[in-house]
Amino acid sequence: MIENPYLPSPAKIIEIIEETPDIKTFKLELEREISFTPGQFLEIYCYGVGEMPISISSSPLEKKNVEISVKKVGKVSSLLHEAEVGDIVGVRGPYGNGFPLDIILGRDAVLIGGGIGLAPLRSLIKYLLETGFISRNKLYLLYGARSPRDVVFKNEIEKWLNIDEKNFRVYLTVDSTESEEWNHEIGFVNSLVDKLKPELKKLNNPVAIICGPPIMIKFVVKDLLKMKWNEARIFFSLERVMKCGIGKCGHCAIGDKYVCIDGPVFSYKEMASNLEFIEG
Ligand SMILES: Cc1cc2nc3c(=O)[nH]c(=O)nc-3n(C[C@H](O)[C@H](O)[C@H](O)COP(=O)(O)OP(=O)(O)OC[C@H]3O[C@@H](n4cnc5c(N)ncnc54)[C@H](O)[C@@H]3O)c2cc1C
Ligand code: FES
Structure with a gap:
């Protein structure tokens, strides 16, 4: 059977740490282990509201329980900030290239x-x-x-x-x-x-x-x-507003690069011609 890449897997919140007035770290118990490189991100789905790309903030040597640290800025992140230990979120990924x-x-x-x-x-x-x-x-x-x-x-x-x-x-x-x-x-x-x-x-x-x-x-x-x-x-x-996270929708394009699959980590050398904000 072909797996649906948009289907999130359930993950249980097993710990919540208040880092700052608007940032919380959530420890998630995943359904199965994942291998990732620091700098890669997950698509975190809050049921009924939507998804957001969030970097993994824990060590890649811990593959079953991963941590994400989330700033409350809008719809999905605000709902996640209301979550409690024991609640379930959806997780897709890891995506992106990670640090070199x-x-x-x-x-x-x-x-x-x-x-x-x-x-x-x-x-x-x-x-x-x-x-x-x-x-x-x-x-x-x-x-x-x-x-x-x-x-x-x-x-x-x-x-x-x-x-x-x-x-x-x-x-x-x-x-x-x-x-x-x-x-x-x-x-x-x-x-x-x-x-x-x-x-x-x-x-x-x-x-x-x-x-x-x-x-x-x-x-x-x-x-x-x-x-x-x-x-x-x-x-x-680099951060861009994302939808699919897997190079299909074009939402995260910067020049000829997709932040979700070519990035989010770029070298200055490869991105210099696309980074008008660096030149200004
Ligand atoms: C690869 C990647 C890794 C990220 N890692 C983290 C992380 O570890 N922790 C964290 O707190 N946030 C991270 N972000 C940013 C996070 O994805 C956004 O803050 C989140 O999508 C906002 O969702 P929302 O529904 O709460 O806000 P929305 O209701 O969608 O938007 C609220 C406001 O934030 C703006 N916004 C939404 N998404 C982004 C974005 N990606 N970049 C800039 N502005 C945006 C909107 O335009 C709007 O003004 C990351 C983004 C990317 C692309
Ligand atoms: S988020 Fe869809 S192409 Fe990058």
Whole structure:
């Protein structure tokens, strides 16, 4: 029998973590194990309302229970935010290409994230830490959020900050603090790139992976290009409104690329001619 690619499989919500006022992490118990690469996404179906593409935020070494971290923005994400442990959602995937592990493994890596963009990077960081990457290579995480209360995965970031390993460096920044306590930087993420420029320039053929809002990607890419970073080793994950997730409907097209199957992760080199927002 031919399987219907649009048919979601049921998954049970087994844990919910409130990350920020508008972001929750949901641990899903899948019907069967999946293999995926960090950076790939699932289509999450909330019964009766619709579907949305969401990156997997947990380690690919955990194949049966996966985590997704979802910001409440509209119809489907708002309904998911009302869900409780024990509720069922539909899941299709994993889809997309994921981060280029063949390029990342064996060289120093700089991960740059903004807001909920840390979700797919968390999957990658977990994988790299679990497989001993930092015993061989340097790993930098530069992360920015709007304010201290908007920082996702706070407990995990605290653990990462305390890893006693000179090869894993974590830098945090927020746009503003109001009256909250904050012991890290203040400013946009690209100001971290600027500040760390002398250190980053010493890395061994490094790869940069950027996940966050388009405006952040634009400024970070510009800064990296100014540093003469190799264009083929600047990668970013792009978001587009999607429908099918499998290259059939054309909703996610950017130029001649479909974000759902050619991406969502692209190198600057392959996408430069399609990225008018980078040039502006
Ligand atoms: C590959 C991929 C991975 C993603 N990973 C995550 C993730 O890990 N966590 C997360 O919270 N979100 C992620 N997103 C974004 C998420 O898919 C959208 O926020 C979600 O589809 C919104 O659905 P909704 O029904 O709640 O909102 P809607 O009611 O559909 O829309 C609300 C508003 O958001 C806009 N919008 C909808 N979808 C997108 C989109 N893809 N990009 C930009 N604006 C959009 C709409 O135009 C509208 O203005 C990802 C998107 C893609 C393409
Ligand atoms: S979402 Fe249908 S082609 Fe990409």
